Amino acid sequence: MLNAAQTAWNATSSVLRTIGMTFMHTFRKRDTILYPEQQPYLPPRYRGRIVLTRDPDGAERCVACNLCSVACPVDCISVVKTEDETGRWYPETFRINFSRCIYCGYCEEACPTYAIQLTPDFEMGEFDRQNMVYEKSDLLISGVGKRPGYNFYRVAGMAVGGKDKGEAVNEAEPVDVKTLLP
Amino acid sequence: MFGLSFDQLLDIALTAFETIAILLAVVIAAALLIWVERRLLGVWQDRYGPNRVGPFGILQVAADMIKIFFKEDWIPPFADKTVFVIAPAIIMFTTIMAFAVVPFTETIGVVDLNIGLLFILAMSSLGVYSVILAGWSSDNKYALLGGMRTAAQMISYEVFMGLSLLGVVLLAGSFDMRVIVESQAGMWNIIPQFPAFVIFLIAGCAEIHRAPFDLPEAEQELTAGYHTEYSGMKFGMFFVGEYLGIVLISCLITVLFFGGWLGPILPGFVWFALKAGFFVCFFVLLRAATVRPRYDQLMSFGWKILLPIALVNVAITGAVVVAMA
Numbered sequence: 001m002l003n004a005a006q007t008a009w010n011a012t013s014s015v016l017r018t019i020g021m022t023f024m025h026t027f028r029k030r031d032t033i034l035y036p037e038q039q040p041y042l043p044p045r046y047r048g049r050i051v052l053t054r055d056p057d058g059a060e061r062c063v064a065c066n067l068c069s070v071a072c073p074v075d076c077i078s079v080v081k082t083e084d085e086t087g088r089w090y091p092e093t094f095r096i097n098f099s100r101c102i103y104c105g106y107c108e109e110a111c112p113t114y115a116i117q118l119t120p121d122f123e124m125g126e127f128d129r130q131n132m133v134y135e136k137s138d139l140l141i142s143g144v145g146k147r148p149g150y151n152f153y154r155v156a157g158m159a160v161g162g163k164d165k166g167e168a169v170n171e172a173e174p175v176d177v178k179t180l181l182p
Numbered sequence: 183m184f185g186l187s188f189d190q191l192l193d194i195a196l197t198a199f200e201t202i203a204i205l206l207a208v209v210i211a212a213a214l215l216i217w218v219e220r221r222l223l224g225v226w227q228d229r230y231g232p233n234r235v236g237p238f239g240i241l242q243v244a245a246d247m248i249k250i251f252f253k254e255d256w257i258p259p260f261a262d263k264t265v266f267v268i269a270p271a272i273i274m275f276t277t278i279m280a281f282a283v284v285p286f287t288e289t290i291g292v293v294d295l296n297i298g299l300l301f302i303l304a305m306s307s308l309g310v311y312s313v314i315l316a317g318w319s320s321d322n323k324y325a326l327l328g329g330m331r332t333a334a335q336m337i338s339y340e341v342f343m344g345l346s347l348l349g350v351v352l353l354a355g356s357f358d359m360r361v362i363v364e365s366q367a368g369m370w371n372i373i374p375q376f377p378a379f380v381i382f383l384i385a386g387c388a389e390i391h392r393a394p395f396d397l398p399e400a401e402q403e404l405t406a407g408y409h410t411e412y413s414g415m416k417f418g419m420f421f422v423g424e425y426l427g428i429v430l431i432s433c434l435i436t437v438l439f440f441g442g443w444l445g446p447i448l449p450g451f452v453w454f455a456l457k458a459g460f461f462v463c464f465f466v467l468l469r470a471a472t473v474r475p476r477y478d479q480l481m482s483f484g485w486k487i488l489l490p491i492a493l494v495n496v497a498i499t500g501a502v503v504v505a506m507a
Contacts, residue, residue, distance in 0.1 A: 023226070032229050
């Protein structure tokens with residue numbers, strides 16, 4: 001009998017306490033962010049709209065190696081390569097179909113020159129699907145993005161655009177493999 | 183006309199007008215509850231709820247209505263068509279009928295039946311048919327399970343609902359709702375009939391199958407219970423019927439335990455609306471706060487706890503009334 005009374009009291013008080021606690025939420029701060037008026041905080045490494053960045057000298061970073069295109073799980077990137085007179089590779093066209101893009105960031109990981117980067121911007125809605133296809137002119141920005149000061153050709157051991165072998169940063173003189181002398 | 187005098191005709195016209203006005207007010211209040219409930223649930227879950235359409239999002243009701251009217255009104259080919267169509271109408275009909283005997287103020291109220299309370303209990307009993315027929319005619323396991331649960335739940339909880347009201351009836355000496363309110367001029371029934379109030383609150387909640395007693399629809403187990411197969415405005419009628427039920431139970435609690443329109447300074451209608459509104463909000467709070475009991479827990483709670491309390495309450499009230507007389 002005493003046990004039953006105890007159980008009844010426990011059950012009743014716990015229900016009443018729950019109701020009280022829920023009611024006290026009236027005075028709590030709202031968790032909702034009223035989106036269009038109030039912008040949410042997006043961390044710097046948020047995976048949003050994809051951009052093509054430039055190196056600190058203002059030249060395009062992309063060397064049209066197609067690694068991003070290969071890495072892309074939904075095949076939304078298409079790149080056509082071209083060369084300038086010094087033998088440096090450029091993308092002739094760089095097209096991302098954002099209606100297929102899943103913002104996984106594999107392209108950014110695959111990129112050897114830090115050219116392709118994902119940015120904290122997601123407001124890309126369009127009424128016409130065709131407008132979701134971004135051309136190179138839409139993707140290319142005039143800044144360095146997340147990698148300030150990085151220039152691929154300054155550290156890479158490739159002879160290009162007036163810079164010869166062995167002239168890159170921290171690069172040793174090329175070894176003459178045709179001779180046995182040290 | 184029809185051998186009636188001018189006064190009689192005027193009387194009929196006035197009653198008809200009053201009836202239509204009450205009907206509209208009640209249905210509009212029930213529709214607004216869709217918005218009220220969503221806002222209040224939002225408040226108690228640290229959200230805002232719908233706040234975009236119109237001031238404070240109040241036009242959300244209109245948007246929802248437009249949406250639901252333009253939805254495809256689909257009847258499954260395996261359903262029992264006639265019954266399937268009639269079922270949602272029954273719950274609207276019985277709930278609205280029950281409002282006929284609710285006295286809103288000294289003067290407003292469709293009819294003063296001397297069996298008012300019995301009429302309401304009868305109407306809420308008939309409401310069971312809506313849910314059972316819906317569950318049966320859908321020819322769907324979930325719907326049938328929901329319908330069966332409803333049958334058991336509503337029939338058992340009706341017992342305690344009726345018994346808890348006997349105390350009130352004993353104190354007032356009448357089944358007439360208006361007389362019951364007037365008998366509370368000295369002291370609201372909530373004080374002498376507190377156990378009855380608690381039982382009526384719980385049983386009323388179960389009767390309109392609101393959370394925590396929403397076993398007939400139990401989303402997690404039965405998808406949507408008895409209205410799984412319903413869509414469009416037929417679903418909307420179940421939906422509005424449920425809100426009408428909340429309004430009805432809130433009005434009944436106000437009338438039976440909280441002195442109806444009685445109150446100082448403010449006019450009667452305002453008091454009635456305030457009291458009923460408080461209980462409407464309380465029902466939403468119950469939904470926000472409590473968990474759904476298991477089916478067997480629901481049954482044993484009813485028959486083993488509520489029924490004895492209700493019987494003891496009736497016995498003590500009867501003894502006191504006889505002793506005082």
